[in-house]
Amino acid sequence: MITLNLDILEDTLPPGICADIGTACDIPGQVPVFWRAALDRLQTHPRFVSPELNPDLVRRGLCGEQVEIDVYLCSRRSLDAILGYPGALGVHLLTTPDTDIFEDRSSSAARHRVLVCSDRDEFLALTADLAAGDADPQKHLPEYLASYLATVFHEIAHALIFIENSAMLVPGAIEVLSNNGQIDHDCFDCSTCYGIRPLTIDGQEVWAENLDQAVAMMETHTEELAFHLMGFALDGSSSPFLFPAAMGATEEIDRIVAQNASRAAPD
Ligand SMILES: [Zn+2]
Numbered sequence: 001m002i003t004l005n006l007d008i009l010e011d012t013l014p015p016g017i018c019a020d021i022g023t024a025c026d027i028p029g030q031v032p033v034f035w036r037a038a039l040d041r042l043q044t045h046p047r048f049v050s051p052e053l054n055p056d057l058v059r060r061g062l063c064g065e066q067v068e069i070d071v072y073l074c075s076r077r078s079l080d081a082i083l084g085y086p087g088a089l090g091v092h093l094l095t096t097p098d099t100d101i102f103e104d105r106s107s108s109a110a111r112h113r114v115l116v117c118s119d120r121d122e123f124l125a126l127t128a129d130l131a132a133g134d135a136d137p138q139k140h141l142p143e144y145l146a147s148y149l150a151t152v153f154h155e156i157a158h159a160l161i162f163i164e165n166s167a168m169l170v171p172g173a174i175e176v177l178s179n180n181g182q183i184d185h186d187c188f189d190c191s192t193c194y195g196i197r198p199l200t201i202d203g204q205e206v207w208a209e210n211l212d213q214a215v216a217m218m219e220t221h222t223e224e225l226a227f228h229l230m231g232f233a234l235d236g237s238s239s240p241f242l243f244p245a246a247m248g249a250t251e252e253i254d255r256i257v258a259q260n261a262s263r264a265a266p267d
Pocket of ligand 1: 154158219222
């Protein structure tokens with residue numbers, strides 16, 4: 001059983017850390033409500049109720065029984081400061097940020113964590129980019145919303161794959177077992193499935209032949225899995241169509257879609 005926690009990162013960090021990395025909480029209040037409903041539903045997916053754990057580790061008793069994924073929404077400034085480079089939409093954190101903001105006191109994460117940027121201006125800019133030049137933005141609005149919302153599921157999918165390959169152990173525990181020679185695989189392998197199990201891509205099971213291929217295949221598989229998980233989780237009180245309202249951006253989204261529609265209309 002995998003439990004999905006949800007927090008706004010800046011609300012959980014010690015104030016001193018927020019001051020150091022110049023963060024501010026700028027996430028509209030209804031956004032966590034939207035995501036909590038989606039994650040509640042996602043937790044009922046079979047892969048979260050009965051994860052497909054690495055049988056080798058389970059046989060050897062090297063496994064956890066219950067695991068949590070900490071999902072953090074955060075500001076653009078926070079994510080850039082934590083990662084040390086600009087522009088990532090989200091991340092599944094295997095290693096500890098230099099500032100050790102989670103106080104892991106180890107180079108590898110002591111919990112399963114994903115961070116996703118949740119910024120109103122960025123949401124609007126990305127949607128406007130997709131709508132620009134589109135002949136029928138109104139029709140394609142569901143796709144714009146899906147492409148934005150998929151980041152949360154993409155990062156959770158990364159965490160799910162790691163959890164299954166590590167038999168629920170956290171990155172820090174895998175690092176210790178790997179360094180001690182107790183297991184043949186490390187955090188990279190657990191993240192990519194490299195040497196552990198084949199990945200299903202376009203319905204076919206494929207083994208990666210080298211590290212570069214493992215990374216590329218893992219990303220393709222993760223994106224497919226993310227859209228599957230999103231289709232499962234986003235309905236009812238977390239329909240994609242409710243997200244602009246949660247962001248307090250209904251009028252702007254309507255304007256973006258209408259502007260481009262009128263531009264694309266024949267004279
Ligand atoms: Zn990825």
